[in-house]
Amino acid sequence: MALDGRLLRRAMDRLEEDRRRRETHTAELRQRLYGLDPALAELDSRIQGAAASAMDLALRRGEDPVAAMEKLQEQSLQLQKERTRRIVGLGYPEHCIDDLPACGRCGDRGYVGLEPCECLLRLYREEQRRELSKLLDLNGERFSAFQLKYYDDQKDPDTGISPRQHMELVLLACRRYAETFDGKGSNLFLSGGPGLGKTFLSACIASVVSEQGWSVVYETAVNLCSRYEAVRFTQRGDPEEAEQDIRRYLQCDLLILDDLGMERDNGFTVSVIYEVINARLRSGKSTVISSNLSAEDISSRYNPQIASRLAGEYENLKFYGRDIRKLKKEE
Numbered sequence: 001m002a003l004d005g006r007l008l009r010r011a012m013d014r015l016e017e018d019r020r021r022r023e024t025h026t027a028e029l030r031q032r033l034y035g036l037d038p039a040l041a042e043l044d045s046r047i048q049g050a051a052a053s054a055m056d057l058a059l060r061r062g063e064d065p066v067a068a069m070e071k072l073q074e075q076s077l078q079l080q081k082e083r084t085r086r087i088v089g090l091g092y093p094e095h096c097i098d099d100l101p102a103c104g105r106c107g108d109r110g111y112v113g114l115e116p117c118e119c120l121l122r123l124y125r126e127e128q129r130r131e132l133s134k135l136l137d138l139n140g141e142r143f144s145a146f147q148l149k150y151y152d153d154q155k156d157p158d159t160g161i162s163p164r165q166h167m168e169l170v171l172l173a174c175r176r177y178a179e180t181f182d183g184k185g186s187n188l189f190l191s192g193g194p195g196l197g198k199t200f201l202s203a204c205i206a207s208v209v210s211e212q213g214w215s216v217v218y219e220t221a222v223n224l225c226s227r228y229e230a231v232r233f234t235q236r237g238d239p240e241e242a243e244q245d246i247r248r249y250l251q252c253d254l255l256i257l258d259d260l261g262m263e264r265d266n267g268f269t270v271s272v273i274y275e276v277i278n279a280r281l282r283s284g285k286s287t288v289i290s291s292n293l294s295a296e297d298i299s300s301r302y303n304p305q306i307a308s309r310l311a312g313e314y315e316n317l318k319f320y321g322r323d324i325r326k327l328k329k330e331e
Contacts, residue, residue, distance in 0.1 A: 003216050014327075022102065033090060062271060089096060143178075151166075163320040163321040178209055199290060215251075256289075257276070295310075
């Protein structure tokens, strides 16, 4: 499972900020309790210094360190009991002024060995959804909200099925893709006229896959090509930031490329689209592409290599019906 480095840094910053906030709160509360009961400060000082002083004294006297440690443990236990009694007596939980980590598994470090801890991954998923929510309505765009009523139920005489029946199959295919996503390179190509639900179902897929912890990047073909332009033609933007975006396009678990065909039609953009599609296929990364172009349009607009990969390496889902945006305005 690939993690987006930029979002992971944000998650780590939040983890560190949470830790500092808790430490500040605990320190302030500790001083408040010390003011209410000055004996608490003395108890804490004795507890903290007891171990070093007792062991040092035992070694200087040549005493048995094991016996000294047992004596120390007994003294510490009594001091802790008195400390707890005083804190609880003030109406606070016994560990309220202890600097305890929020996550007992990683100690608030974010990692267990080389693996990200679940506490860090939880923040990472929140950052990912925040990033996706800048472009998509992840709360409103859910599979359960996809309304088949806008598709005609009149059967086509050639196929024997109606647009509504066909779109029900498309909906099931998209939902199955999202709910069984395993990051092993399965791809979808969503094609059809504007306003038929391609972007809506792309957002549904992004929402479900990101909730499972996979890294998801949503981008339009226009913006993707512009980021490549910023690297090649440095006067068109920040090339370093653009390079970071390009790495995200190529390394994320799922890239959702929306509105293929809306970018400028020239040799540079064709080479960019080919590079992204081919690189992700070679690395076994999954991609969902949506386009208003038909298979015939793809063949005429792009080179044979792109058309061949979309036809052979992607599950093609065709969208039928009338423009839903127009139908809603007519209601």
